Structure formats: C-alpha cells, structure tokens
Amino acid sequence: MNESMKTILERRSIRQYKPEHVSSEELDYILQAGVYAPTSSNHQDTKFVIVRKPELLAKISRMNAAVNGAAGDPFYGAPDLIIVFADSNLPNWKQDGALAMGNMMNMAKAQGIGSCWINRAYEVFETEEGRALAREWGLPESYKGVGNMILGYPDCEDPKPSERKPDRFYFAE
Numbered sequence: 001m002n003e004s005m006k007t008i009l010e011r012r013s014i015r016q017y018k019p020e021h022v023s024s025e026e027l028d029y030i031l032q033a034g035v036y037a038p039t040s041s042n043h044q045d046t047k048f049v050i051v052r053k054p055e056l057l058a059k060i061s062r063m064n065a066a067v068n069g070a071a072g073d074p075f076y077g078a079p080d081l082i083i084v085f086a087d088s089n090l091p092n093w094k095q096d097g098a099l100a101m102g103n104m105m106n107m108a109k110a111q112g113i114g115s116c117w118i119n120r121a122y123e124v125f126e127t128e129e130g131r132a133l134a135r136e137w138g139l140p141e142s143y144k145g146v147g148n149m150i151l152g153y154p155d156c157e158d159p160k161p162s163e164r165k166p167d168r169f170y171f172a173e
C-alpha cells in the first residue's frame, strides 16, 4: 500500500504516552507539515506554539480542564504540545488551523509518534490568563486558539485502524 495511505488509515488518537520528548528532528518535520498545509488565499495565517516545559504544559492542562469544569489531565500526560492559532480577522481562520492540525497529526504518525487533538484551545486562550500567555508568546490579539495537538511516543499497543461509518459517499451526476 502507498505509504501516505497507510499513514492516514493507521493514524489513531493516542491517549497514553511515554515521558520522553519527541526528538527535535521529528518535531521539525511535524511543524513543517503544519506550515505546508494549504491556507485560504495563501494567507499563511497559522502560528504554532510549541510547549515542551513540563511546568508550562501542566499549567495549560489545568487551564484546559478548568474551562471544561473537569478534573484530571486532559492532555493524558503527553510530554509535548503544539497549540495552533490562526488570525480570526480572516474568514477562513478555523479551516486554516484545522488543516494544519490534520497535516501535523499525519506527519506524527508517519514517524511513529502518537498524537491527539484536544479541544478548547479557543476557550482557554480567551480567558484573561490565556490572553496573557498569548501576548507573552507575541501573538496579536486577533489570533485565536484553534486546536491543541498533544504528542509523544505511544505507551500502548498500536491501535487498530478505526472503523468508519459506511455510506458517506454520493457520486453526484
């Protein structure tokens, strides 16, 4: 089977991780996959915040749990995190950000790295604490959170390719 197809079919959301950080070479490939994702009118408005420091990652995890009103670690103990932001002044900012997330998750899988999209990037970075962090990272006010991508080496069996609902194609004539 074509390698790209194999990657797409076999990528699964991973929720159990080893503590080691992904290597900088592997991380670089993942980020390249993010910046090479198409963007509307080629605005290239996506920005990527890479969080590798355990204390900062734990803080963002707590902020994420807080907006969800939940206890526990929504990042499943993953050692690394990429937060995708995009420019909400543009009409397609969410689409641009989501496509970068998809490219990066597939590139992670292609290198044997696990990942999962974790929700609530928007809500977290609309809080006062979240906006303060975004400012610290040099993000303009119009940049809003699209998605959190946790990543790391899986500490679980390779999940089976997931079942997909049937009857989702209609070949229009």
Ligand SMILES: Cc1cc2nc3c(=O)[nH]c(=O)nc-3n(C[C@H](O)[C@H](O)[C@H](O)COP(=O)(O)O)c2cc1C
Pocket (backbone or CB within 6 Å): 011, 012, 013, 014, 015, 116, 117, 118, 119, 120, 162
């Ligand atoms: C927009 C979006 C938000 C998601 N949010 C979460 C989340 O907050 N927590 C989580 O564990 N998984 C989250 N996921 C992962 C989905 O649950 C997962 O992709 C889906 O169950 C299909 O499984 P698969 O990725 O293994 O194919 C999210 C996925 C997407 C696309």
